[in-house]
Amino acid sequence: MRRPMVAGNWKMYGTRTSVAELIGGLNQQALPAGVDVAVFPVSVHLQQVLDGLAENNIAVGSQNCAFQSEQGALTGEVSPVQLADLGCQFVLVGHSERRSVFGESDRDVCNKFAAVQASGLIPVLCVGETLEQRNAGETLSVVSAQLDAVVGELGVGVFAKAVIAYEPVWAIGTGLTATPQQAQEVHAEIRAQIASKDSVLAESVRILYGGSVKAANAADLFGMPDIDGGLVGGASLNADEFGAICRAAGS
Numbered sequence: 001m002r003r004p005m006v007a008g009n010w011k012m013y014g015t016r017t018s019v020a021e022l023i024g025g026l027n028q029q030a031l032p033a034g035v036d037v038a039v040f041p042v043s044v045h046l047q048q049v050l051d052g053l054a055e056n057n058i059a060v061g062s063q064n065c066a067f068q069s070e071q072g073a074l075t076g077e078v079s080p081v082q083l084a085d086l087g088c089q090f091v092l093v094g095h096s097e098r099r100s101v102f103g104e105s106d107r108d109v110c111n112k113f114a115a116v117q118a119s120g121l122i123p124v125l126c127v128g129e130t131l132e133q134r135n136a137g138e139t140l141s142v143v144s145a146q147l148d149a150v151v152g153e154l155g156v157g158v159f160a161k162a163v164i165a166y167e168p169v170w171a172i173g174t175g176l177t178a179t180p181q182q183a184q185e186v187h188a189e190i191r192a193q194i195a196s197k198d199s200v201l202a203e204s205v206r207i208l209y210g211g212s213v214k215a216a217n218a219a220d221l222f223g224m225p226d227i228d229g230g231l232v233g234g235a236s237l238n239a240d241e242f243g244a245i246c247r248a249a250g251s
């Protein structure tokens, strides 16, 4: 039985004042005990969020990190070791905005994934196809190749301590959501790809869906057999909406 997870990606939003309000709102939410909840603020707000949620059962993660775990001469970067030292538990790797806007390749994503695990943190590996790729019938091959870039290099066993997020690029921040059936098809395929190498591991790995998840569509998505929760962007900036999504994952 996989424990559901809901993760909130705050992207590059927030000021100390608005983050304080969001923390206050999250601390008032009745969150289901059976769901792992995590939020991913901007790095300059990590300490504020860690402090503000210390009494709550909400984990904190980083949206990005350096490609090496150790500290070093990499101006402007943050190492996973430093994130661990701060108290973070997760790091997003391969978010589509990192891939498309910052040109991160599958190799970069794989290096970050390995660096995150080397620091004792849990990577949340994001995969997903563009609309053009979906329309060309390439969804499963694109997602499979993104997953294989990590499995081929690091071995399937690394997913014992990782989370996967299927995020169709066309659904991120657009208000368009994959139907539960569309998402389930890809999630099942991801699980099958892992099962082809390790069937026991495949049953335990959590695969989150991301792409315009809201309180109104969360229950239908999370009701699918291979969808183990969500990676939520815009809707996670509203504590009540995010709380409702977390409760949907627990029902």
Ligand code: PEP
Pocket (backbone or CB within 6 Å): 009, 011, 167, 171, 172, 173, 174, 175, 210, 211, 212, 213, 231, 232, 233, 234, 235
């Ligand atoms: C995301 O940023 O990972 C995301 C899924 O965003 P949104 O929920 O706004 O589509």
